[in-house]
Amino acid sequence: MSNNITVIGNLTGEPELRYTQSGTAMLTGSIADNRRYQVNGEWQEETSYVNFVAWRELAENAAATLNKGMRVVVTGRLQQRSYEDKDGNKRNAYDIVVDDIAPSLRFATAAVTKTAKGNDTSSPRPAPAPEAPAYEEAPF
Numbered sequence: 836m837s838n839n840i841t842v843i844g845n846l847t848g849e850p851e852l853r854y855t856q857s858g859t860a861m862l863t864g865s866i867a868d869n870r871r872y873q874v875n876g877e878w879q880e881e882t883s884y885v886n887f888v889a890w891r892e893l894a895e896n897a898a899a900t901l902n903k904g905m906r907v908v909v910t911g912r913l914q915q916r917s918y919e920d921k922d923g924n925k926r927n928a929y930d931i932v933v934d935d936i937a938p939s940l941r942f943a944t945a946a947v948t949k950t951a952k953g954n955d956t957s958s959p960r961p962a963p964a965p966e967a968p969a970y971e972e973a974p975f
Contacts (some may be wrong), residue, residue: 840931841910842885843939844868852898862894862933863887864901866909887911889933896950897936906939 850864868883887909889897901907911933920926938945 838912839910840913841908842866842868842887842931843908844883844885844906846901846903846905846907847884849903850898850901852894860891860894860898862889862898866907885909885931886928887931887933887936889936892950893933893936897933901936901938906942907936908939909936910934 844866847865847867850862852860852862854860864887866885866887868885870881870883872879872881909931911931913929914932915927915929917925917927
């Protein structure tokens with residue numbers, strides 16, 4: 836069974852770039868997918884919110900490129916995670932583990948700049964943040 840998903844929508848906030856204790860880049864964010872349709876001649880609106888997580892170079896490139904409000908195209912796989920809320924109740928959430936993310940060109944243009952391969956030490960890397968317990972590192 837395949838669990839691939841593609842979502843097109845707007846970033847609800849600035850994507851957050853953090854580093855695990857081992858130095859792996861992790862980007863998290865949320866996308867709002869708006870849908871407008873008619874029922875009996877009246878317009879209805881529906882919004883779905885989807886969280887995402889991107890890893891490694893993709894996370895760093897996306898953080899340098901994407902901003903709040905941008906329309907993006909995200910492809911990846913849906914992953915369920917469990918957690919306890921502040922009242923001690925078990926909850927489930929679904930996130931997209933990103934394979935690729937890019938600005939949508941439907942209403943905008945974008946300039947592409949290729950990044951250097953390998954260990955580029957010319958730009959300083961932010962200090963590692965505490966590892967987020969809600970996500971596991973991708974196995975690749």
